[in-house]
Amino acid sequence: MSIMKQQCVSDLENERKNCSFDKEELTNIVDGGVEKTQFRRRLEEYFLRDPQFLDSIGPDYMSHEDRYANELRKACHMIHKFSENEEINQVIGRPDGVRSIMGLGFLGALTRDGNPLQLHLGMFIPTLIGQGTPEQQERWLGRAVLGEIIGTYAQTEMGHGTFLRGLETTATYDPSTQEFILHTPTITATKWWPGGLGKTANYAVVMAQLFTKGHCYGPHPFLVQLRDEKTHQSLPGLTVGEIGPRLGMNTSDNGFLRFDHFRIPRTNMLMKHSQVLEDGTYVKPLSSKLAYGTMVYVRVGICFYSCHLLQKAVTIATRYSAVRHQSEMLPGMPEPQILDYQTQQYKVLPQIATVFALLFAARRVGDTFIEATTSMNKGNLAMLPELHAISCGLKALSSTDSTSGIDICRLSCGGHGYLASSSFPRLYTLCTATMTYEGENTVLWLQVARYLIKSYQAAKRGEVVGPSVAYLVGKNTTEIRADLSDAGLLGACRKSVCAIVAEVESRLQHLCSKGQDYHHAWNNMSVFLVKCAQVHTRYYVCEKYVQAIENLKLSDGLRTILRNLCRLYVVNHIIVHQGDFLRCGALTASDMKALEEEMGDLLAALRPQAVSIVDAFDLDDFILDSVLGSKDGNVYQRLYDEALKSPLNQKDVPDAYYKYLRPLMKANL
Ligand SMILES: CCCCCCCCCCCCCCCCCCCCCC(=O)SCCNC(=O)CCNC(=O)[C@H](O)C(C)(C)COP(=O)(O)OP(=O)(O)OC[C@H]1O[C@@H](n2cnc3c(N)ncnc32)[C@H](O)[C@@H]1OP(=O)(O)O
Ligand SMILES: Cc1cc2nc3c(=O)[nH]c(=O)nc-3n(C[C@H](O)[C@H](O)[C@H](O)COP(=O)(O)OP(=O)(O)OC[C@H]3O[C@@H](n4cnc5c(N)ncnc54)[C@H](O)[C@@H]3O)c2cc1C
DSSP states (O other), X not given: OOHXXXXXXXXXXXXXXTOOSOHHHHXXXXXXXXXXXXXXXXXXXXXXXXXXXXXXXXXXXXXXXXXXXXXXHHHHHHHHHHHHOHHHHHHHTSTTHHHHHHTOGGGGGTSSSOOTTHHIIIIIHHHHHHHSOHHHHHHHHHHHHHTSSOOOEEOOBSSOSSOGGGOOOEEEEETTTTEEEEEOOXXXXXXXXXXXXXXXXXXXXXXXEEEETTEEEEEEEXXXXXXXXXXXXXXXXXXXXXXXXXXXXTTSOOEEEEESSEEEEGGGBOOSSOEEOTTOXXXXXXXXXXXXXXXXXXXXXXXXXXXXXHHHHHHHHHHHHHHOBOSOSSTTSOOOBGGGSHHHHHHHHHHHHHHHHHHHHHHHHHHHHHHHHHHHHTTOOTTHHHHHHHHHHHHHHHHHHHHHHHHHHHHHTGGGGGSGGGSHHHHHHHHHHHTTTTSOHHHHHXXXXXXXXXXXXXXXXXXXXXXXXXXXXXGGGTOOOOOSSHHHHHHHHHHXXXXXXXXXXXXXXXXXXXXXXXXXXXXXXXHHHHHHHHHHHHHHHHHHHHHHHHHSOOOHHHHHHHHXXXXXXXXXXXXXXXXXXXXXXXXXXXXXXXXXXXXXXXXXXXXXXXXXXXXXXXXXXXXXXXXXXXXXXXXXXXXXXXXXXXXXXXSSSOHHXXXXXXXXXXXTO
16 A cells, blocks of 8 residues: 555544544434435445446546437436336335435436436426326326436526516417417527437427417416437427537536427326316416426425535545645644644535535425425415425525535635546536526525515514514514523524514615605615525524424434534524624624634534544445545545546647647657
């Protein structure tokens, strides 16, 4: 063993000897229970040890077309393996089965940079479940699950992604043939972005403006066949293709689609919530927003997904920080592990704390989703606004924090973090996309703000409001600060959110009273309305974090770790946003000093446990896919081996030298 390898390995071994808690206990918490850990491990063994998921050369060295073909190969192999596995088949057969399989984060690692079947699994199948009638599910769902038909979710158009009511694609009912005529009237009406649409999918759920009997009833979902099931050729009457290279996700063949008076049967409208009868009569849904159901589901999924991406990044950064030695802390002494620098701890440890914050909050919003959909299936829509607001807020918060956390982790690895082989570029591009798709984050914050302001005004009138916003009026606004305990800090958060919401709402009213109409006033306050949404959602996350740790049955060792992480999360948030707390008197300058001192203590207390905590995430080296983050810490050899794989290194003198450099250098002429 080389001396360098020995040092890296023993650095990690020493870190692991410091472990003060039961790692398996923590792994079970991350997975959501002992059985879930066992289930995940069985499936990881089944998938990750299969050599067919290995790449012959790194995808970064492949052409656009080869990369697509390579990931499609693996994605199809994944579906084959789904259907061949008895345990998976049993799980898929259960009501929440597809969801539990899709929730397995490691599946994302089987394909590296997006997956041509992701939309099929993540949105097409859930839309059939959420928007299709039992007969429609009978027709398409089984075939979709088996991969006999592959679909996507085609909603966004070139001209409109955010503003769904502005979609231009039309679906006009023709009672004489009992068909809908799909049409793309303008260039901006071209469907643009759907994953897998370019070359993979032969079906799509298309969102189009429904016209019947001369009236437009807004966007509705239609099941549309795009390609011949035998030849895969695109059907006459439509044009479909890929939109070209992207920042990341370059193997998910995001596509475009245009219709020229393309006819589909009436029964292809997904009619669980609203119907068009044979004679063209429109039957209204209980709420027009039920057609947006798949987006709500995926927003919840993104909370888990972005958290999983951050988990990977912080595992890599923490292990690397333990094996990397740099500079002198004490003059003349050996170079310390960079993890010993407080500034490095401040990069890495808050990201570990964020992983748990997002995980616990995502579980809560996941529970809310299940509760709300169960009652919606019984016709009770009371929870819909609350679910919409929480899922929008948490999707925006988790995607933003995970993206910035991943970049902080990359920076914490210095130059090596910029290498593709570190995995950070891919993690970053995958994660930053979650800030845009499924509702651009600013737009989602404004949806939360709309709910907050309406709820605040209703609560002031004495009306009952949703549980997540009930704290906005009442004693919280005047709460006397007790202490800096968990409860005290949550009280301070509540007080500052209440103050911010009350102030923004009153300024909004003031603009109206000066003569601005509500919509202009809203726009003129929108920067601050976004802030209302952000502080409210942050409070939601902090509260759920504290509650989760209080409610979990934990050994003492682990309780200390999780409490410290939770404190670090809440305390750091307050320090970073101290202006919000000082401005309303929720905390004082001397409180801030005490919290800053506490933060230093928390970093020091958590530092020796950092490697063990990320070990407990139990992410296989295959999943991490990073020369910097592997379990054995053999960073330098891996860096070197990976560099040798570059096609440029296969020849000492590249062909391009003869073509371009030699004439310039006037060598050998
Ligand atoms: C338990 C679960 C566990 C899960 C576990 C794990 C599962 C894993 C699963 C998968 C995993 C991971 C991911 C991987 C990758 C995916 C790959 C990439 C996919 C990317 C796909 C896409 O990217 S696909 C396109 C998405 N494209 C949008 O996302 C458009 C945004 N744009 C809008 O969404 C609307 O345009 C917008 C702004 C609301 C305005 O809509 P609008 O104009 O109609 O409405 P207004 O603003 O006028 O509001 C009028 C009233 O409607 C209320 N309301 C509005 N929406 C509502 C709603 N949804 N539900 C209820 N209520 C709603 C509102 O609150 C108002 O209520 P009120 O009047 O009472 O105040
Ligand atoms: C990787 C990726 C995959 C995707 N996959 C799919 C898919 O499978 N299917 C699909 O249908 N779509 C897909 N999309 C499209 C995606 O859902 C949209 O891009 C997204 O909803 C944002 O809409 P937009 O592009 O129209 O942005 P815009 O709305 O044009 O946003 C541009 C700017 O305008 C601002 N803005 C817009 N409206 C408002 C407002 N009301 N108030 C204040 N500011 C506003 C935004 O904040 C933003 O800063 C995908 C996109 C990406 C990047």
